[in-house]
Amino acid sequence: MKQVDPPRLLQKFFAWFCHELHQEGLEGDLFQLFEERVKEKGPLLARWYYFTDMISLLRSSVSRPIFKNSKNVQMDLVKHYLKASFRFARRKSVISFINLFGLILGITSVTLIAIYVNDEVAYDRFIPDHEDKYRVYLRNFGLEGEFQKSVAMVPPIFTPYVKENYPDIEKMGRVFFDYGGTLFQIGDKKFSEKQGVYAELAAMEILDYQLVAGDFDRLSEPNTMLVSESLYRKFFGDQPFDFQMVQLTRSSLQIVGIFKDRPEQTHLKVDYIFSFQLLTRYVSEERMNSWRWQQFFTYVQLKKGVAPGPLFESIRTGIAGQANEITEKVGFTYRPTFQPLTDIHLHSKGFDFDIAEVSDYQAVVFLMISAIIILLVAAFNYINLTTAQALYRNKDISVRKFVGARRKQLMGQYVMESWVYCFLAGLLSVGIVALLLPYFNVFTNKTFEILSIISMENGLIFVGFLVFLGAVSGWYPALLITKISPLDSLRGELRITGKKGKRSFWSLKNALVGLQYMLCTALIITSLIIQDQYEYLRNTDMGFNKENLLYIPITRNMRNDLEAAKATLSDHANITHASLCYGIPGSMVAGDGVVLPRIGPNEFNTRMFIVDANYIETMGMRMVAGRGFSPDLESDVQEGFVINETAVKDFGFSDAEAAIGQPMNWKMWRQEDTVKRGRIIGVVDDFNFNSLHNPVEKAVLHIDPQNFSYIILRIGRGDYRATIAHLESAYRTLEPIRPLEYELVDQQFAQMYESEERLSNIFSIYTSLAILAAAIGLLGLVSHSVTRRSKEINIRKVLGASQQTILSILATNYFKLVGISLVLAVPLAYYVADLWLGSFAFAIDITPWVFVKVAVFVFLITGFTIAYHTIKGAMTNPADRLRMD
Amino acid sequence: MKGVNLGEFEELVLLTIGVLGEDAYGISIRAYLKEKTGRNPSIGALHSALTRLENKGYLTSTMEGATEDRRGRRKRFYILTSYATDTLKQIHALRSEMIKMIPSLDLP
Numbered sequence: 001m002k003q004v005d006p007p008r009l010l011q012k013f014f015a016w017f018c019h020e021l022h023q024e025g026l027e028g029d030l031f032q033l034f035e036e037r038v039k040e041k042g043p044l045l046a047r048w049y050y051f052t053d054m055i056s057l058l059r060s061s062v063s064r065p066i067f068k069n070s071k072n073v074q075m076d077l078v079k080h081y082l083k084a085s086f087r088f089a090r091r092k093s094v095i096s097f098i099n100l101f102g103l104i105l106g107i108t109s110v111t112l113i114a115i116y117v118n119d120e121v122a123y124d125r126f127i128p129d130h131e132d133k134y135r136v137y138l139r140n141f142g143l144e145g146e147f148q149k150s151v152a153m154v155p156p157i158f159t160p161y162v163k164e165n166y167p168d169i170e171k172m173g174r175v176f177f178d179y180g181g182t183l184f185q186i187g188d189k190k191f192s193e194k195q196g197v198y199a200e201l202a203a204m205e206i207l208d209y210q211l212v213a214g215d216f217d218r219l220s221e222p223n224t225m226l227v228s229e230s231l232y233r234k235f236f237g238d239q240p241f242d243f244q245m246v247q248l249t250r251s252s253l254q255i256v257g258i259f260k261d262r263p264e265q266t267h268l269k270v271d272y273i274f275s276f277q278l279l280t281r282y283v284s285e286e287r288m289n290s291w292r293w294q295q296f297f298t299y300v301q302l303k304k305g306v307a308p309g310p311l312f313e314s315i316r317t318g319i320a321g322q323a324n325e326i327t328e329k330v331g332f333t334y335r336p337t338f339q340p341l342t343d344i345h346l347h348s349k350g351f352d353f354d355i356a357e358v359s360d361y362q363a364v365v366f367l368m369i370s371a372i373i374i375l376l377v378a379a380f381n382y383i384n385l386t387t388a389q390a391l392y393r394n395k396d397i398s399v400r401k402f403v404g405a406r407r408k409q410l411m412g413q414y415v416m417e418s419w420v421y422c423f424l425a426g427l428l429s430v431g432i433v434a435l436l437l438p439y440f441n442v443f444t445n446k447t448f449e450i451l452s453i454i455s456m457e458n459g460l461i462f463v464g465f466l467v468f469l470g471a472v473s474g475w476y477p478a479l480l481i482t483k484i485s486p487l488d489s490l491r492g493e494l495r496i497t498g499k500k501g502k503r504s505f506w507s508l509k510n511a512l513v514g515l516q517y518m519l520c521t522a523l524i525i526t527s528l529i530i531q532d533q534y535e536y537l538r539n540t541d542m543g544f545n546k547e548n549l550l551y552i553p554i555t556r557n558m559r560n561d562l563e564a565a566k567a568t569l570s571d572h573a574n575i576t577h578a579s580l581c582y583g584i585p586g587s588m589v590a591g592d593g594v595v596l597p598r599i600g601p602n603e604f605n606t607r608m609f610i611v612d613a614n615y616i617e618t619m620g621m622r623m624v625a626g627r628g629f630s631p632d633l634e635s636d637v638q639e640g641f642v643i644n645e646t647a648v649k650d651f652g653f654s655d656a657e658a659a660i661g662q663p664m665n666w667k668m669w670r671q672e673d674t675v676k677r678g679r680i681i682g683v684v685d686d687f688n689f690n691s692l693h694n695p696v697e698k699a700v701l702h703i704d705p706q707n708f709s710y711i712i713l714r715i716g717r718g719d720y721r722a723t724i725a726h727l728e729s730a731y732r733t734l735e736p737i738r739p740l741e742y743e744l745v746d747q748q749f750a751q752m753y754e755s756e757e758r759l760s761n762i763f764s765i766y767t768s769l770a771i772l773a774a775a776i777g778l779l780g781l782v783s784h785s786v787t788r789r790s791k792e793i794n795i796r797k798v799l800g801a802s803q804q805t806i807l808s809i810l811a812t813n814y815f816k817l818v819g820i821s822l823v824l825a826v827p828l829a830y831y832v833a834d835l836w837l838g839s840f841a842f843a844i845d846i847t848p849w850v851f852v853k854v855a856v857f858v859f860l861i862t863g864f865t866i867a868y869h870t871i872k873g874a875m876t877n878p879a880d881r882l883r884m885d
Numbered sequence: 886m887k888g889v890n891l892g893e894f895e896e897l898v899l900l901t902i903g904v905l906g907e908d909a910y911g912i913s914i915r916a917y918l919k920e921k922t923g924r925n926p927s928i929g930a931l932h933s934a935l936t937r938l939e940n941k942g943y944l945t946s947t948m949e950g951a952t953e954d955r956r957g958r959r960k961r962f963y964i965l966t967s968y969a970t971d972t973l974k975q976i977h978a979l980r981s982e983m984i985k986m987i988p989s990l991d992l993p
Contacts (some may be wrong), residue, residue, distance in 0.1 A: 022932070024948065028958030029911040029928060035954040056929030061936045 004043045006034050006050040014054055019064045026057065077409075078416070084396070085417040092392065095385050098780040102773045103425035106378030107469075108432050109769060111462070112440055113371035115433075115448055120364050123265045123345035127208045129301070132170070134308070134338040136298040137351060141333050148332060149694060152354035153294045156287070158336070159200075161322065162315055168306045173203025175268075175297040176279050177355050179588075180553060182272075183738055185247035186235050192739060193231065196272040198279040204259075206299040207268060207341075213241040214257030222277040224256040231271040232258050249556065249737075253278075264447065267344040267356040268297075291323040292330065297355070300338065312338050330593045330603040349755075350693045350839065353588060362836060363759040366526075370766040373519045377770055379473040380512040381777030382418065386477035387509065388784045390484065398486035411478040418474025419467065426466045443762055445754075476508070510817055513781065516774045517821035517858065518828070520767075525829035525854050526836075527760075527767040529846060533837060534760040536844045537753045543687025543696075544585065545620035549745035551584055551712040552727070557735045565734050566711055572726040574718035577618035580708040583609035583701075585619075585689035586748030594641075594700055595665045596651055606647060607689065607699040610707045616642070616684060618714050625656035626682030629703060637703045639678030641666075645686045647698035656683040664700075669707055678702070688842070691752040695841040712745075775865045778814070782866045786810060786873035794878035806874040811866055818862050822855050890941070891972065897922065898934050899943060899973060902963050910950075910960040911935075935963060943969035 005011075011027075018026060030053060037046035089096040124130060136158065140148040159172050181194035201219055209216075209226075218224055225246070227235065232255075236244065245252050253274070262269040280288060287293055302308060316336055324333050339347065346361040348354055397410060434450040441448055558565040562580055570578035583589045593603030609615070613631040616623070624645060629636045641664045645656065653659040659680050668674045686696045715723055731740040750757075786793075793806055830846060837843040891899070901917050902909040911928060914935075919925050926934075938944045945966055948959040965973075984990065 022936075022961075024958050025911065025961030026928075026932065028951070028955035028960055031956045031958065032912055032952075032954050033928070053928050056927035057932065059929055059933060061933045062929070 004038050004046070006030070007047060010051060010054055014057070017058065017064060018062055022062055026062070030054070081413045081416055082420065084413070085420055088389075088393070092389060094783065095389065095780050098776050099382050099385055099421055100425055100428075102378035102381045102777060103421055103469075104429050104432065105769055105773050106375035107422075107425050107429040107466075108436070109371040109374045109766060110465075111429060111433050112436065113367050115453060116440075116444055116446070117364055117368055119265065119446060119448070120346060120359055124267060124341045126263060126265065127206075127341060129304075130341045132302045132304065132306075133206050133341045134300045134302075135341060135344055136300060136336050136338055137348075138294060138334040139337050141335065143328065143331060143333070150337075150348075150351045151294050151334070152348065152351040152356065153296055154298050154336065155291050155293050155323075156296050157289050157291055158296075158298055158319065161319070162300070165318060166311065166315060168303050168311050169300060170303045171202040171206055171301040173200035173206060173299055174276065175199045175203050175299070176276075176295065177297070178272075178274065183249055184235070186244075190737070190739070191235065192741065193271055195270050196274065197268075197270050198274045198276050200276045202301075203297075203299045204273065206301045207266070209262075209273075210260040212258040212260050214243065214255070216257050216259075218256035219273070219275050220277070221256070222275060222281065223251065223253050224275045225253045225278075226257045226259055226273040227255055228271045229258055229261050267341075267348075267358065269357065291326045294334075294353070299341075308338065312336075330605040332605055350691070352690075352694075360755045360759065362839065363755055366759065366836070367762060367766070370523060370763060370770065373523060374766060374770045374773055375469070376519065377516045377773040377777065379469065380516050381773065381780065382421070382473040383476050384509050384512055384777065385780045385784070386414070386418070386474075387480050388781065390477075390481040391788060393481060394484050394489040397482060397484055398489040401484075401486040402490075407482050410482040411475075414478035414481060415471060415474040418477070419470035422466045422470035422473070426462065430462075443758065445758070509781075510813075513778065513814075514817050514821045514824075516777065517818050517862075518825045520770050520774045521822055521825035521854060521858055522829040522832070523767045523770050524857065525825065525850060526833050527763045528850055528854065529829075529833040529844070530756075530760050530763055530836070532844050532850070533840070534753065534756045536842075537692050537756060537840075538750070540692070540842065542585070542749075543621060543685050545714075546585065546746045546749055548715040549619070549712060550715055550727075550742050551710045551745065552731070552740065552742045554580070554709050554711060555735045555738050557737070562705065562708055568730050568734060569711055569727060570713060571730065572723060574716045574720075574723045575713050575726075576716045577614060577714040579614040579618040579712050580612045580705070580710070581610060581615050581712055582707050582709045583607070583611070583689075584710060584712060584745065584748075585687065586745045586752070587743070589689050589699075592666070592669075597663050597665060599651060604647075604651060604698065606643075607697050609689075609699060609701040610704045611701050612703055612705070612708070615701065615712075618712060619687070620714075621687055622685040624683045624685050626660040626680070628682055628684075636681065637705070639676070640681045640702060641678050642682045642684055642701040643680055644684050644696070644699045644701075646696050647700065648683055650698045659683055666700075666702070668704070676702075676704075691749075692842040693840050771861065775861055778862065778865050779869075782810075782814070782869045786869045790873060790876070791882070793873055794876065794882050797878045798882070803874045807870055810870040810873055811863075814862055814866055815859070818858060822858060826851050891943075891976070894926070895934055895938055895943075896973075896976065898931070898938065899965065899969055902944065903965050903970070903973065907962070907964075909963045914963070938969075939963075942966060943972070 014027065014030070015023065030050060033053065034046050034050050037049055041049075127133065135152075136154050138151045138154055140151060142148055156174060159174050162169055163172050176198040178194075178196040178198065181192060182196060184191045184193060199219075201216060204216070204219075212229055214226070216226070219226060232241070235246070241255075241258055244255050246255060259273075302311065319336050320333070327333050344356050344358070346359055346364065348356055348358045349360050349362075351358070400410060401407075437448055437450055440446075552569070554562065554565070566578050566580055569575075590608045591605060592608045593605055595601065595603050611629070613629040613636065616628040626642075628642065629640055633640075643651075643659060643664075648656050648659045651659065653662070660682070662680045664678055664680055666676045666678075668676055684701065688696060689699070690697070713727075727742070728740055789810075793810075796806060796809075833846060837846070897918065898914065901914050901921070905913055905917060911931065915926065915928065915931055918931075935944065939946060943966055944963045946961050946963050948961055950962070951957050951959045
């Protein structure tokens with residue numbers, strides 16, 4: 001018969017738990033009972049009873065002596081150390097509190113930032129084989145080879161060209177963003193959705209879109225689309241999937257599949273995907289084969305084991321051979337660049353025409369550094385304060401040494417003490433992090449949850465981090481304190497560092513305090529500069545007035561009579577101006593080529609604003625030369641062009657006046673063979689239509705009623721709500737189907753600077769925390785040193801020193817330190833801030849004023865911090881103090 | 886006379902060990918208790934009573950008698966000390982003396 005055994009794990013556990021004195025007898029009893037029960041009741045019940053019997057044995061009379069006094073010396077010693085640390089901590093409660101508080105600050109900030117950074121770098125890492133997958137973008141260069149900008153979209157021809165000529169490519173696919181969104185109609189319900197694309201199946205496979213129901217392959221048929229799980233639910237509720245049809249404004253499409261909702265950590269989140277055929281049907285063959293029409297997000301997957309470097313290089317030369325000739329005519333060349341999928345989120349800042357969810361790599365690094373600075377400040381506090389306490393512990397240590405303790409053991413005691421602090425602080429920090437997380441989410445625009453963060457792995461990392469932190473901050477004090485010579489100490493002389501009687505200014509303590517102040521000062525300066533820059537971004541003169549501008553997309557129903565629509569919408573006392581246009585600052589602006597026949601046959605690549613006669617006035621732009629469009633001159637529609645100042649420079653005119661009257665030609669959009677021949681009638685002051693990260697590009701404004709797609713309105717200072725209510729009702733008369741959707745120009749700009757805003761906010765919080773930690777550390781040190789030197793001070797007083805003298809004796813050292821750290825911090829901060837500002841085309845100048853402000857601030861803080869203790873020290877009555885001795 | 890510090894369960898355990906003589910170890914004690922009194926103490930409870938009694942000096946124990954169904958573990962056999970037998974006698978004497986003095990019971 002096969003032998004049945006009680007559960008292994010339980011046996012092992014019991015062997016561990018049980019006192020060795022009882023172990024054999026009890027184990028025997030348990031086995032015997034188990035055997036009997038197996039025979040009587042079967043193995044299952046026997047196991048169960050085995051378990052309950054064991055539970056009944058989990059009592060102190062059976063257990064091994066874990067927490068009881070025993071012969072285990074190591075355990076006793078540890079217990080004793082803990083007790084000693086605890087007693088000391090209670091006696092010096094202020095210093096213990098400062099230590100603990102600082103560590104909590106440091107650990108909490110580092111943990112929060114670690115959570116954030118961890119999330120940021122995890123983008124798109126869930127995608128299988130992501131190391132073989134890339135997105136293609138273009139780096140544009142001028143004809144002299146100067147870098148102009150990065151563009152996230154590439155011409156459509158790339159994909160067929162590369163697929164045909166480079167067999168090392170496994171897959172390649174194009175994605176076209178559904179600009180303006182789509183209105184879906186299901187039954188009598190309407191849904192206006194904005195997050196959608198036209199995509200080739202290959203792109204979706206590269207990005208790991210997962211099928212829930214239906215058939216992805218059918219997306220290659222023309223009138224088909226896919227929706228996400230949540231959008232399907234929005235459309236159809238709980239209905240089962242059955243290849244339903246949905247109604248669009250002009251056509252109807254069949255849903256041929258549902259894909260799984262995209263995870264949070266991916267750069268491209270879409271709700272619906274149209275068949276690529278749908279797009280190619282509207283776009284001319286010529287466009288799809290264009291080397292200039294940069295309009296497609298393109299993803300590539302390489303075959304396994306292919307070296308990317310040489311392949312990309314040969315693709316680059318291949319494309320250059322095809323495209324350069326064409327693009328050089330328009331004044332630029334581009335260089336296809338391949339970025340790994342996992343780099344898109346953090347390394348695409350400032351790309352033109354990007355729809356990816358991007359974040360700022362620099363900001364992430366900045367935050368990490370600031371969190372580490374707080375942690376360093378806390379660790380330095382700990383080192384300094386603990387070392388300073390040596391004074392109170394020398395007797396303790398001397399006695400231990402006499403009794404035979406070795407230095408190693410004593411050091412162990414101090415390192416352990418710092419572990420106790422770190423773990424206590426760590427434990428409290430976890431609680432604080434859990435409490436702060438909702439607010440942190442608001443700041444970072446994320447959705448962290450504490451429960452999904454807590455895991456075995458993260459726990460181990462956290463514990464490892466605490467062990468490291470404790471070892472680092474406990475090691476030096478341990479080394480120093482245990483150096484005390486017991487003979488000297490018990491004789492009443494205390495020597496810790498250096499030669500007898502010499503207190504060097506260049507001590508480790510001063511170095512650490514100095515370093516703390518240097519880091520904090522650098523933080524403050526950088527943070528102020530970031531704030532200034534952010535203010536500048538929001539408030540600088542953009543060359544037009546971005547406040548109170550509202551725009552509405554023109555719909556099919558309005559097109560019959562656009563002027564009437566404009567008049568209806570703007571017929572309200574609080575709407576001061578209205579204009580029909582295509583091209584609005586703050587959102588994407590089209591680009592196209594123009595030719596200036598007198599300069600040469602080549603096209604200039606410019607930004608194109610299609611406007612009506614009211615546009616310049618509506619936007620609040622300023623004319624520099626010539627005149628704006630006039631509503632009364634029909635010739636302005638036929639042949640008027642207005643350019644901006646950058647265009648004047650780039651076209652090569654000596655000044656704005658020289659540009660007036662120059663002929664200019666433009667190929668019409670809707671009739672490609674027709675050329676609009678006109679003249680430059682005016683020059684407008686440069687205005688920022690893009691993020692201030694980028695310089696102003698040359699722009700051309702002209703009237704072309706065929707291409708209007710927005711009505712832009714300037715709202716006055718009157719009742720905003722009433723104005724919106726008017727718009728709602730006016731809109732309804734013009735457009736019975738679609739709901740009113742409007743955007744505000746200043747909000748579009750604010751969105752561009754979200755990452756700067758976030759950085760500026762978090763950075764200022766972290767800076768305050770770092771200052772706080774440094775200040776309380778200094779407070780602890782000052783209080784300690786004043787107490788220690790009270791005898792000296794009072795003897796000086798008895799001998800005739802004035803209060804000012806005493807104050808200066810006590811405070812000079814600190815001010816000297818702060819002064820030196822300021823001097824060191826300025827170049828550091830300047831360097832960092834300059835680096836950051838370098839990413840903006842429009843940046844503030846760093847003025848010495850900032851440094852002066854910070855210097856005053858830091859000296860004030862230091863003054864306040866040390867004031868209480870030094871003044872108290874200087875004002876004591878010598879008689880009170882000296883009588884004690 | 887001074888009272889003895891024995892609980893009711895402890896007294897029963899001592900009596901059982903006395904009855905079982907040389908064969909008193911955990912399982913046999915538990916089985917006998919169950920047979921005579923109908924109670925079924927957990928082995929944890931029994932073990933703690935035995936340890937207590939041993940600490941108080943009523944019991945001594947020896948380890949022997951490993952068998953196969955115990956996977957080679959020896960049994961811990963308990964034997965009454967003379968202190969225990971004396972105490973049991975005392976208790977018995979006291980009880981029988983007192984019980985005779987209850988008139989309504991009408992014992993000889």
